[in-house]
Amino acid sequence: METMTRWVLGHRRLVILVWLVLAAAGIATVGDTVDRLSQGSELPGRPGQQANDLIRERFGGTGGRNAPLLVEVTVPDGRRADEAEVRDAFDAAVRRATPPGGRHASFASTGDPALISADGRSTVALVYPPGGEGPKAYGDAPARVRAAVAGVRIAGAPVGVTGRPLLSGRDNGAARSPIAETLLGALGALVVLGLTFAGGLALIPLLTAAIAIPTTFLLVGGLTRVTDVSFIVQYLVALIGLGIAIDYALLVATRWREERDRAGGPDPAGRVEAIVRAATTAGRAVLLSGATVALSLAALVVLPVPFLRSVGYAGLLMPLVSVAVTLTLLPVLLYVCGARLDVPRRTRRPEGRAWSAIARATTRRPVLAAVLGGALLLALAAPALTMRVGQPQVTALGRGGEPARVFAAIDGAGFGTGIAQPIEVATDGEPEALARRLAAEPGVAGTIAPAGWNSGGLRVVDVWTAEDPATDAGRAAVGRVLAAARAMPGVHAGGGPAQDRDFADAVYGALPLVLAAIAVFTFLVLMRSLRSIWLPVKALVLNTVSVAAAYGAVVLIWQKGYGSELLFDTPATGAITVWVPMAVFAFLFGLSMDYEVFILTRIREAHLDLAARGVRDTTEEAVVIGIGRTGRLVTSAALILFLAFVALSTVPVTDVKILATALGVGIVVDATIVRGVLAPALVTLMGRANWWFPHHAGGPRGGRGVDGPEHAEHPGVASGPARTLDRIDAEPPRPETG
Template sequence: MERMTRWVLSHRLPVVLVWVVLTLAGGALTGGTIDRLSYESRLPGKTSQAADDILDQRFSRTGGKNAPLLLVVTVPKGTTLDNGEVREQWGDLIAEVTPEGGRSVSYAGPGGESLVSRDKRTTVALVYPPAAPSETPYAQSLPGIRTVVEHTRIAGAPVELTGQPILSGRDSGAARSPIHETLIGALGALVVLALVFASGLAIAPLLMAAVAIPTTFLLVRGITGITDVSFIVQFLVALIGLGIAIDYSLLIVTRWREERQKPGCGGADPAARREAVVRTVASAGRAVLLSGATVAISLAALVVLPVPFLRSVGYAGLLIPLVCVAVAVTLLPVALYSWGDALDRPRRVHRPDSRLWSRIAELTTRRPALCALLSGAVLLALAAPVLALRLGEPATSSLAQGGKPAASFQRIVDAGFGEGIAQPLEVVVPAAGQEALHAKLAGLDGIAGSVAPADWARGGQRVIDVWTTAASSSGAGRSAVTEAMDLAEETPGARVGGGPATDVDFIDAVYGSLGPILAFVALLTFAVLARTLRSIVLPLKALFLNALSTCAAYGVVVLVWQKGYGSEALFDTPAIGAVTIWVPMAVFAFLFGLSMDYEVFILHRIRETHLELTAQGERDTTARSVVTGISRTGRLVTSAALILFLAFTALAGIPITDVKVFATALAAGILIDATLVRGLLAPALVTLLGRANWWFPRWSRRGSASQRA
């Protein structure tokens, strides 16, 4: 690290020019990069994907993963749907609102007999417009459908439009870029940095983020030329990139201020300024490098998954820490050498030790067993709800936030059509086997209804829509979906698509091989930490604590989004009754690495102190090392965590429910990790372990002398 830093300082102008070019190019092309992002989510090799592909190719991109629009009407008392005029009016309306290339079904046409309530006063029709591959798939056809529906009466009764796309807000407007949320996160970070530095240095980490984010977008653009990249990546690069870039810069700038006050590093002499920067990068830069490596390793869990959507998130996620590390150890040292003293105004004596965190660390080391017991109990209590975790897309009824669409959908459920009608299974079957399979599916327990219109036929294939009584994300609904999929597989050539089938296959693809993936990440992380920290025990402790804090974050998500404790108060959004399928895996990949950042910062400083005290001849160095390490990193970790928390809070402002759930998990995890875990439990366990912390097999020490701090 020292050799690289001296080279960087000797070539300051080329280094700055390279980053300026990358930043300007990335900034200029960011809009085009975002336009290249994909809204597709494919599951190669899965039956549901094969069915959805047939619907795309032969049925003009209707149905499949895109839920239908639902039209509902309840005719006045004294009138029934058997009335010929009512039937004709309803048939004409459904034909008018079905776009060219779309498909629909109603009781007024053949195959829709099950779409009439028992009292024969309420009916619902399913309309599948051709879908665009975007966040708002029905944006082109929905305005016209709304206009027709609003001006139509059936037997004097108003027609109402509802369905999962409307209730979820997916077609309420155009997609939004992350600029607004990034600015909010940056403003919050600036406030925190101003409090930390109380000088112009507060701007330095933000400037590094302003370089790292466009550069990462530039690299993401290159990935889009090779593979599809999910639209969610734009939010991750902007907001997680903001947090990580600032965190790494904060660590280095804080250490630089400390070094500038040491003998031989102070004053205006260029040699002294150079020495301060070199020492800073040699210590804090090493911690940043190790932190970036652990984040990248954890994100490798997404890269190896057989799901392109999550793989693309992993690819882009890998770039975030790598670019942030590169900026922190090359551009930032140049900035500190050239302008650090000028920015550090008003100049004041920098106190490396925090009085508050010194007192906390002293208390923890005096009563380590009690602190470990209490903080561990709180963490276990937070993690307990994870035992009730239910994976699935939001229940349609939980998406309702008041208004006519919510009341309309509730009318459909109350009329006995079943909540699953909002997201039917779409069974693609050879025409010869359609009638027999339809009858079998309709007779299954938990199936509320089914339709098989004669005009839903293309190229020898026909489509059967089947829906469950309960929401497909519920236990009963999921069982019915699985049974229907198993039954359909018995018919040669039959394939089951639609949202519920995709959910089942997605869970199998993502979590079916979870054990080996977690083992791979854990072993690789352990190897990196053990080699760097020269300890076997500390990496094992870090892995255990990270797993515990991640489970606690999952528990918070279950409480907020599945159980509904605080979702409306915090986000003005009702609970969704489940945890979005991809969120736990993505949260693990990001949170495991980000949490390890703070563990690395703290343990690296504790180890430095341990080596210094050992060199001075002290034998029992654990308690003093912990107190010094916590007192000198506690304020840093708290500030860094607060900045990341603000970034994730801004991420939760994205008007996409899945992103809100993801951001909740990350924000809760970072907050829990920086307070309970790193502030109390980690130092307590290090104290209890004593000299065992530094056990390292002799055979592993060869060739690693250069890693000593």
């Protein structure tokens, strides 16, 4: 690390030029990169995906996983929707609204009473426009359908349009580009950095992020040329990448300021030494943090789901690029303009008084702190046991506006909430008999088998449930329909509910493998770097409980609705979007480990320093020093990430809001309860066991750790390699020479 830092400082112009070229190339190609992102979430080999592919291939790209648009009218009292005048006028409006290449079903075209309400006053039609996959699947079709019926009145009643694409805010590209959210996140980060550094030095972490984000987009663009990369990656790179890059730069810049205040001096040699010492201490922690984040995200590639695999592939790039920028460009920036920007310059205490006081209180009563902190975390995590994964309920997708009003009318008329996302069943047999068979299943509200839905002998039957598929009753009804349909020869059951079930089975069926991969890889990296067996174990346990607490909070807020209306003006979703829990685990586990690494490396450094000075019982004081010197840093870093997730939650798409809520709550819980209370309490309770490390696990005696004592703060241990830690508390260390 020291050699590399001295090299980049000796080749400052080259380093700056290379990063500027990469960032400029990323900015120039970002539009093409975003255009090449995949909009789908395919599940090759799964029965729902196979059925949807078959339907879309035969019927011009309509239907399948894509839910229909719903056209509705409710005539005044005294009139009926099935009378000839109303029926024909409504059918004409539906035909006019159906985009070229689309398919529709109305009472006039099917004669099916499932499309007429029980009181006879309301009728609904299903319109499937042609389109692709993902949030842009419908193109401008929703807007065109709404425009086609705008102002149309039948028997004096207006014709309305609704459906999942309109209620979810995904019509005609309503989901914003990440630029607005990134600017909001950067503004929040600037405020936090300004308070942290109290000077122009706050600009340097933002500058590193401004280089890291477009460079990551450049690499993602290259990745899109060899594999499909999900559209969600653009949000993750922009906002999570912003937080990671700033956090890493914040860690090194803070340590540089501390080293400069201690011994840097105004002369060029002093400037270099302060940067080198910061890079070889905090820089090693950044390297280890980046490795743990990358490992947690890489575990997504073992899932048999291309959508999440692409998130894993692209997610690897974010910490790797941020680490590279932090370890190469940041030292150059600190050398060139760090001292100029860090004004007014004054000597500062390396320990934060507030966090030192918290650490001392925790270490004096570690059992009480561990019990209280653990109880609070378990209470937060408990609701996670009731988590349901699936699509959010339709009633939670939109609040206010014409689409929400129209859907409320459809639901109130008794058509069944599941009509917003029917099961599409393809058959080469008799569709009417199939429709009657499936209509007999408990929980089914309606079935239709339009004669016009025939392509080369393949017919499609639509089945929908009385309750939303996101509810327990709806999920059970969907399961019965799928089982009954797939038991028949020549029948393929698809649609959104079918593919959602397949997605959940594919993701969570592989969950043990993913968890095992993350745990094993992370443990090995931390064990080798921290030269400890029990510190990595503690870190894994705390991170797991922290993620569980985030799950519990998001279940309370979104699935059960305690706060969703107050915070987001949205009712309970009834379920957590199927891909969110796994994505939250991979990202939050890695990001939380960042803070664990920052704290543990500083505690270990203090422990080695105290041991080198002959202190017999080092653990408690090392914890106080480590927490005191990292508490303010971790708080600032967590607040920056939290503000980035707040910005992400402003995207008008419920799925993204759920993801942002889980990540935001998880970061706050981790930076306060876990790192501020539980981590120091457990390290204190474990005492000398923290530093136990068998000789054979780390190679020959004298192997170096993440920030070995060659980089400790006192010259008594500054020149020799690290000693093995299994006996460091048992005897006073003897300085060794290399």
